[in-house]
Amino acid sequence: MEHRSSRLDNVRSLLSVFVYPVQLLVSLPIELTEKAFNTVLSYSDLKDENTSLRRKQLVDSIKLLKYEALENENIRLRALLENSFKLGEQVLVAELLSVNLVPYEHVVVVNKGSRFGVSIHQPVMDANGIVGQVIRSLPLSSEVMLITDPNHAIPVQVNRNGLRTIAIGSGKLDRLNLPFLPNNADILPGDLLVTSGLGGTFPQGYPVAIVKEFSVRPNKPFADIYAIPKAQLDKSRELLIVWSDPTPVPLMLPEESLKDVDANE
């Protein structure tokens, strides 16, 4: 079966190069309208946007200052505990192609492929949280399965208390199911779910979803819980493909390597 082996991957890669223009052709009108819309934006709109972005950038950079100090403190504390820490991640910005593969799956196509070193099972994020993972990397493009696809499951933990579980896609863009928590689980609406790093695909600690509803089912073993994804799955056009090193780095490293690998764009 092709979905278990990789023998036909080369055939698919070769054919995908010929098919890529079709996908570009389909997504062209949408890109053009967006471009046209951008060129006719008025001066005052741009000025407003600029000031608000400037303000946001100031706030963010102050937050980042604190974050850097906290990160160093965290590494020092972990060193005291003789624990290991993880290096930072590298990202690549990829743009979404406006094509709809099949209506019953949540799989999108992005314009960066194995030519840029993208490989299967890489996590994909946007500015707000986890979007999904690469399920197929072709030479010029790659296919990304969203976390809301019914075939997708992501290991998460509740940020408040570290409760670990698995979030499964529901087939709706604004809903993740958490089917494996008992009725007395310590989870509340409004809780942030972050990646737990188990399974090795997703790096630890990135926001995934916010719990929306928690309803107890008295005569069933598991509660009925669902969450809303943090990432704007239907709105963001730019996605970040992440390279993360899942193996923890041992202690006693020179000072330079404690710094994050800088994000390159």
Place this chain on the structure above:
Amino acid sequence: MLTNKKQNIHGYFLTLLLAMCLKVLPLPDYLSRLNPDWVLLILIYWTLAVPERMGVFNAWCVGIIVDVLTGRLLGQQALVYALVSYTCLKFHKRLRQYPLLQQSLFVFFSLLFAQVLIFWIERIESTTEFTLIFWLPVLVGTVLWPMIYVVLRFIRILGQTR
């Protein structure tokens, strides 16, 4: 004579390319669930109109390309298209005599057959739950068939007369 045939081939390729574009066209959610299998509809037309040119193998090749385009299991659409084009080849003499309405009925069963095959294959490899909406493209395709027939016949005659 040779140039005529070339014209035909152009029309044939262009319509298939257009069908592939329509198949992956990004639409609002409710519309994309109704989007029929344009490539199969156009394959059926060309198989009925020029059976000596359109064979099972051609249909299979188009199917492989569609597989890659839509990220399916390699060979899934190819199998479906090959089987449908085989039935079209088998019955093309009879089908060409039928009125448009009766042809639509045949197209309905072809599309339904294709969708059932896709349903089976997808059920084996994934856990996606299929609702009744999954079958709607079959109906939409059937309704669109007369229009496709008229437009493609116009294109074919255009290619021949030039």
